[in-house]
Structures are given as C-alpha cells and as structure tokens.
Amino acid sequence: MQPFFGDQWVRLDRLTDAAHCLRLADRHKAEMTLDDLERAFPQVFIAFYFGALPSALNPQEVAFWLLNNGAFSTPQISKRNEYGVVCVIDPAGGIVGTAIGYALESLLPETAPAAILQSMIPALGHAEYGSAIEAAATSVSDLLRPLAVARPITQSLTPGPHAGASAADYGLHPLRSGHRQTDPTPAPTRQKR
C-alpha cells in the first residue's frame, strides 16, 4: 500500500464522498446516526469513504491504509484509530470492504467485519447509501453493546466540587496534551572564559 499511496497522513471526515453519490438528506441523516453512535460509544467511530478505487486494490486494503494513515475529523478528536471502523465503498465497481482497529479486533469476533458488510449489502444493492450507513452503524452498535459497560452520562451545568485543578475540568482539552512537557528549569548559562 505504501508504494501506491505513500506513508503520508491524510485528513478525512467521517463521511468522505469522493464519488458524489450521497444525497444531502442522506448525508444529514447519516451524520445524525454517527453522532448517536459516538455518543453511545465515546471511544468508537466509523468512517465511510465513497470513491472509485484503483483496479489493483481491493476496498479492504484501502480501509486498512486509511485507518493507519488517516486523521478523522470526529467531534471528539481524542478518539483513537484503534477503536475505529473504516468502510470503503466503490459505487462504480460495486465493491465494499471494511477494516477495524486493534482494540475492536481484540473484542469482536472474527466474523464481525463480514457481519457488518452483510448488513450493508441490501441497501447498497439498491444504491441507497444513506440506508447502508445506518445499517452499518446499527450493526456495529449491536456488536459492541454486549461487550461494553454502561455508565450514565453526567452532564452538569456547573463545575464540580473538585473543579479548578486544570483546564480539562472545564471541558478545555489541550490539543498537545500528548506532547512532552517543556522543561521549566532554565537552561544553564554558558560561562565565559
């Protein structure tokens, strides 16, 4: 894959319609479906790519490369690609493939990718791509819910009693939180000879 696409990172949305096959209503509906999924599973996201693929590549390989080299613009940037599911659909070629990250691979059975595709095929056969997205999201949700632990979402309009320690307590998550902290100690001054 690297000789074909290279090893550069690419920026993608959750819905990338390079084939221009999604209608506006379907796109809005699919966005709402994906929002619900990501609200229910804060760690997980699904990305869809619609476009014509080179004949030498199958959609599973393209999904594998996108998952390893893509920066997906999800509402929560902190989501890790290990919990991602990427679906690649070639409307012209009539093929569809999917790839899942390491975290989901460790939880889901081996038949899970095939099950996700099977849920999409009826809608894709009728060129109803919005319905295919909803079917895939529903399938992933049904597969993951038995494996997850339910926790109530606590949304408070006022800061908690322990708020004030950091900006994250107020919902301000720094983009470079994973970077190495700068050394607060001053650099040693060079002594003049």
Next chain:
Amino acid sequence: MALKRPTPILIALLICAAPLGAVAQLSEEEILPLPQWQPGDAPMASPEISNMQPPPLLGLLPSLTPGPGDSNLSPTTRPDTILTPLLTQDSAENSPAGVGYRPANLSTFLPESLLDSGRPPAAPPHTPTAASMLKDVDAEFLKLCNGSPASELLIDPLGLITEVLQGDLERFLNFHAQEARFPLYIVVLKSDEKLPADIDLMAMASGGIAKKPTAVLAYPIAEPWRARLFLPKLAHDSASNSFLKELLEACVKEAMSSPETDEQLHRFCVELSTRLFWLEKLCPAVRVAEKPAVPTVSLQEVVSKDSAPAPSQTPLITVTPPPTGDPVLRWVVFILCLLAAIGTTVWHGMRTWRKSKARQQLKTAWILPERDLPQRLGGAFSGGTGAWTRFR
C-alpha cells in the same frame, strides 16, 4: 225720635264691646291651648312594630289597596292616596292581600289592644305522621262515604275542613264537573288515616263513581304528599307514566307552597283540575256507536315514586331497556371498537417505550475495555482485520 236717640249710644256700646269680645276669645285660647308638637315627640317605629303583619281589620278600616268600589271615591279619600301604600313587587308570602300590597304599619296609628283583638291564634306546625302510625279508616267512615249523595263531589263526612272552604270547593268541583270530561270526587281523610287496601271506590257516593268515568282523590288533611289519585282506566292508559308522575308532583308541590291546611287542599284541587283538563286531551274520544250499553268503569291509581302507598303494587313507572338492534351488528361494532382500543393502546405503548428507550440511550454511555495487541503488517492502529465483498 225716641228710637233715634239711643242709636248713637248703642253704637258706642257696640264699639266698646268689640275689644272686650276679642279679649274674651284670647282668654279662652289661653285656657284650652292646642297641643304643641315638638320634633322629639314623634312616635318612634321600632323594628318589631315595623315587621308586624297587617291585622285582620279589613272590615273595619278602608282597604289599603284600590278595590273595585274605590273608583267612586274622591281622589282625597281613596285608600291609596290616604295611606300611600308602596306598590312594589313583593313575594306572595309577604303579601297576603295580593300582588303589589305591602303591609302597612297600622300599629303606628291604632292602639295595641285593638290590633290584637281580631288576630287568630297561630296554628302549630303540622308534624308529618309516621308510616307506622297510619291507620285505615274505620267502617263507619266508609259507610258514610258510600251513603254520600252522588251529586256531592266533596265527601267530608267528618267535617275536617272549614265551612267556607267546603262551600268554595263544592262550587269549584261542580264547575269542574260541568266543564271537564272526568268529574272529580274528593274524599277528605284525617291526617293519620289512609284508605284500606281492599277498598271499593265504586261503592262510594251512592254509586256515582261507578256510573261514569270519574277521578277520585283521597286527600289526608295537612299531608298532601300522601294524597292518592285514582283515574279512569281510559285516562290512565292514555297518558304516559311521566305525565302522571308530573301531575302528582305538581299538585303536591303547589299544595306544599302554603302552610295553611285549607289553602293546601284548595291549591291541590285547583292544580289537579287544570291537569285533568290537560289529561282529557290525551284521551281518545269515545264514539257513541262504540259505547257499550253497560259502561265498564274502573279506576286505576296514579303511582309516583314519592307517594307509593304499598310496595306490593306494581309500579307503573318501569325502566324500559334501550332499543336493541341487530345482535350481529352489535357484536361487529363491539369487536371493532375493542380492536381499535387495543391497537391504540399498543401503538401508544410502543411509542412511549421507544421514547423512553431513546431517552435512556441519550443518558447512557457504553465504555469498552482497553486491550493491547501486537502490531502487524506495520500498521500502528490496524492489523488489516476486515473483509470485502461485491454488492452488485
């Protein structure tokens, strides 16, 4: 000349005597002075006196209301100009002399002894007789009723009503018998008596009741709610139960509007007479050719809910079931309504369940456990696990 001489002397004497006469008149006025009225001497009208009812002095004093004979009087002597009665719309209870009469406070002008002399003693309020205290009329009473002449429509062998009312009622009943189709016989009972269950009303009034269709009213004095009305079978069957019930209730209500026992009976009869005129309009006319040679007259009692004499008798007012249609159609309608109700309930339940589920999903987050897998195929986030297929 002799007469001419004393004339100046007489004139002088008369002139001198005139001031003396005036002086004598003034002295008489000083001896018998007129009463001097001061503002504080006016009689004070107490509230008790003001609330007193007019005394029965209508025969002694001129009428307080304009009567038929007052038109001949001069304007200055007519009662309304003398006492200036306040012609207002008073209730019947406060105006025994008629509408527009307001009781005048005669105690302001007349001594108290004169006012109280003609007042009849107030009758004590009647206590309703308990059902257990009621007794049947005796055989002597029935014998007197049976021996009463057929022409006497008011049968009061015990003389329970006053002579004045008796005369009024007799004239009233005779007038009713002349004008109405069903004459009305009234049997006056004591307040603690009732007709026996096996009484033969046809034998009363020397058989006058059996000769032609008549209405018979058994009226216990002072207890109009226990009055029993017997109508000819023709009239009874022609009228509806609601009409007969309303007839009795209206008569009782009219009688109860007065506290006086005689007035109760009078009002009861007047109302009943009016209702009997209405009733006869509901009865079919009997042709002469169809009339049998021997008339079969029978009486049927009007029974209402409030004055049912005996529970053993079958009440005339029965609850009729609603009209029934096709039973199959009723079952079909019932099943359709039942299915509609079930469908509506299921639809509403599913809608509520979906809403609650969606609301619950919005409040619940599903957290997956974190596990580390060794990297494969050089992938930092995915090892190539997936699938692909053709959908066309």
